[in-house]
Amino acid sequence: MKESVFLRGVIVTAEKNIRIYYNKAPVIIFGLLFPLFMFFAFYMGRKIDMSVFFPGFLAMALFFTASSVGPLITPWEKQAGTYERLLSYPVSVNTIILGDVLAGALFGLIITSVVMTVAVLFLEVAFTAPILLGLAIVLGTICFASFGVLLASPSVRSPSHIMMFSSLIRFPLIFISGIFIPLTELEGMGLILAYISPLTYLVDMFNAGLTGTSAFPVAVDILALMLFTCVFLLIASKFHKRNLAKGL
Amino acid sequence: MPAIKVEGLRKKFGNVVAVDNISFDVEKGEMFGFLGPNGAGKTTTIRLLTGVLIPDAGNVTIEGVDVRKDMIRAKMMMGVIPEMGDVYVDLTAKQNLVLAGKYYGLPKSALEEKSEELLSTFGLYDRRKDPVRTFSKGMKQRISIACAIIHEPQVLFLDEPTEGLDVQSRRLIIDTIIEMNEKGSTIFLTTHNIEEANRLCERVCIINKGRIVAIDRPEILRGTFDNTQSVEISFDQSVEGDLFDAEFISKVDRFGDKLRLYTNDPDRSVKHVVALANERGLRIVSMTVCGPSLEEAFVRLTGGEQ
Ligand SMILES: Nc1ncnc2c1ncn2[C@@H]1O[C@H](COP(=O)(O)OP(=O)(O)O)[C@@H](O)[C@H]1O
Numbered sequence: 001m002k003e004s005v006f007l008r009g010v011i012v013t014a015e016k017n018i019r020i021y022y023n024k025a026p027v028i029i030f031g032l033l034f035p036l037f038m039f040f041a042f043y044m045g046r047k048i049d050m051s052v053f054f055p056g057f058l059a060m061a062l063f064f065t066a067s068s069v070g071p072l073i074t075p076w077e078k079q080a081g082t083y084e085r086l087l088s089y090p091v092s093v094n095t096i097i098l099g100d101v102l103a104g105a106l107f108g109l110i111i112t113s114v115v116m117t118v119a120v121l122f123l124e125v126a127f128t129a130p131i132l133l134g135l136a137i138v139l140g141t142i143c144f145a146s147f148g149v150l151l152a153s154p155s156v157r158s159p160s161h162i163m164m165f166s167s168l169i170r171f172p173l174i175f176i177s178g179i180f181i182p183l184t185e186l187e188g189m190g191l192i193l194a195y196i197s198p199l200t201y202l203v204d205m206f207n208a209g210l211t212g213t214s215a216f217p218v219a220v221d222i223l224a225l226m227l228f229t230c231v232f233l234l235i236a237s238k239f240h241k242r243n244l245a246k247g248l
Numbered sequence: 249m250p251a252i253k254v255e256g257l258r259k260k261f262g263n264v265v266a267v268d269n270i271s272f273d274v275e276k277g278e279m280f281g282f283l284g285p286n287g288a289g290k291t292t293t294i295r296l297l298t299g300v301l302i303p304d305a306g307n308v309t310i311e312g313v314d315v316r317k318d319m320i321r322a323k324m325m326m327g328v329i330p331e332m333g334d335v336y337v338d339l340t341a342k343q344n345l346v347l348a349g350k351y352y353g354l355p356k357s358a359l360e361e362k363s364e365e366l367l368s369t370f371g372l373y374d375r376r377k378d379p380v381r382t383f384s385k386g387m388k389q390r391i392s393i394a395c396a397i398i399h400e401p402q403v404l405f406l407d408e409p410t411e412g413l414d415v416q417s418r419r420l421i422i423d424t425i426i427e428m429n430e431k432g433s434t435i436f437l438t439t440h441n442i443e444e445a446n447r448l449c450e451r452v453c454i455i456n457k458g459r460i461v462a463i464d465r466p467e468i469l470r471g472t473f474d475n476t477q478s479v480e481i482s483f484d485q486s487v488e489g490d491l492f493d494a495e496f497i498s499k500v501d502r503f504g505d506k507l508r509l510y511t512n513d514p515d516r517s518v519k520h521v522v523a524l525a526n527e528r529g530l531r532i533v534s535m536t537v538c539g540p541s542l543e544e545a546f547v548r549l550t551g552g553e554q
């Protein structure tokens with residue numbers, strides 16, 4: 001009975017988030033327009049081989065979309081005064097966190113699917129290993145949605161501050177994760193930075209799924225993404241609990 | 249088994265002890281008032297009882313269920329109207345109710361039926377498809393209370409539910425509380441409105457600076473200070489309060505067009521007032537002798553007399 005109440009809480013929370021937060025301006029701006037502009041800025045007008053850079057772009061789109069919903073929700077609810085009511089429903093902080101992750105992951109999944117469809121229709125992209133690709137998308141959206149929820153944990157009530165802060169954190173990641181310079185060409189400091197970025201492993205997994213070449217064994221990518229997810233969730237849970245009272 | 253059992257509850261924020269080792273029981277079906285000045289710790293207590301905050305020490309059980317150990321199960325049995333607990337302004341009135349119902353696991357048919365029924369009860373059926381953003385404060389509070397009772401909870405917590413509302417919304421909410429109570433729900437109500445507590449509650453607990461200073465039936469609390477009676481008068485024109493200075497009048501309060509003279513000797517006070525009125529040619533519009541008020545007990549107990 002307890003498990004079913006928990007699961008129901010997660011799903012109802014995700015449903016609420018989808019209804020309320022998907023069309024909020026910060027989500028649209030930082031989640032959709034931002035990666036689109038990045039795409040135009042870096043790829044348009046240059047003669048580049050799309051099949052080499054597409055995995056990186058796909059990873060970037062997934063990363064930005066999946067992590068754009070999470071940072072908004074809790075600060076928004078704290079500011080709007082709805083957080084306390086939410087906590088009085090039969091949920092725990094973890095229920096709320098997982099509901100937020102689920103909403104973020106679904107957002108990432110939807111947008112990534114759109115990008116994939118466009119790619120299939122208009123670009124010549126090879127799909128070497130579709131199952132691996134699917135797995136990468138699922139792991140990636142959950143991982144970066146968790147990352148997004150973690151970004152919401154500082155005890156700030158103002159959604160705009162959190163969105164600024166989270167962009168500040170998210171933006172540099174795309175430069176150190178082998179999106180613009182392939183992983184195999186990185187060395188020294190660049191390589192070390194790439195190792196600590198969770199996005200690296202998604203880019204690499206997309207490479208494996210789309211082109212059949214990857215810098216690490218796929219098992220390492222999978223393990224790394226799962227590990228990052230767990231770490232993000234654990235820290236998010238700890239901080240959301242600690243900062244709960246500051247938002248009431 | 250009491251509906252709410254609280255033992256040694258304590259909560260600190262930094263250096264502030266918001267709730268300081270309080271214990272009490274609320275019986276099943278009781279209407280229990282939690283009274284205190286601003287900052288006394290009422291909201292913090294409600295948050296601790298409803299599992300929103302975790303206490304530093306102490307235990308709370310709701311209908312025998314330990315809130316800390318079995319939080320979800322305890323929460324299923326309660327309805328909560330938080331002090332600032334706003335509903336979602338982006339959702340419509342009905343969507344808010346349906347969301348609450350889903351959290352409490354109502355089946356789909358009951359969800360539809362209950363939410364429409366509540367919307368009618370609260371006079372918002374015609375507005376059910378409008379986003380709550382467009383509602384007045386009183387309408388929002390009606391949605392808030394509807395969200396808290398959609399699952400017919402055994403214990404209902406309300407944190408200053410009528411504060412700052414229009415008369416109509418206030419009446420609706422009070423009537424709902426009374427109706428829930430008559431149907432068997434236990435009511436835990438915080439307020440700093442003494443009259444409201446006096447009229448509604450079977451027992452009140454007065455809290456000050458995080459500590460319980462008294463807990464009893466309103467009439468008994470009132471009687472605790474039987475040396476404070478008062479005479480309430482109003483004249484056909486305004487008069488200065490210090491006109492009535494006398495050794496047997498301890499204090500004069502003015503409210504509206506009335507004066508209240510606190511005294512331990514109503515007989516002499518009345519004669520004194522009548523004589524003065526004659527002397528000055530004042531017409532007495534009304535005069536009432538009041539027994540000790542709960543307000544007086546409250547002010548004394550919470551040391552609010554600066
Ligand atoms: N989240 C919080 N963080 C810090 N201090 C708090 C918090 N909530 C309440 N307090 C403090 O605890 C005390 C009791 O507050 P509260 O329970 O809101 O009182 P009431 O509801 O009776 O007005 C106050 O001194 C208040 O400043």
Ligand SMILES: [Mg+2]
Pocket residue numbers: 290291292331407
């Ligand atoms: Mg309060």
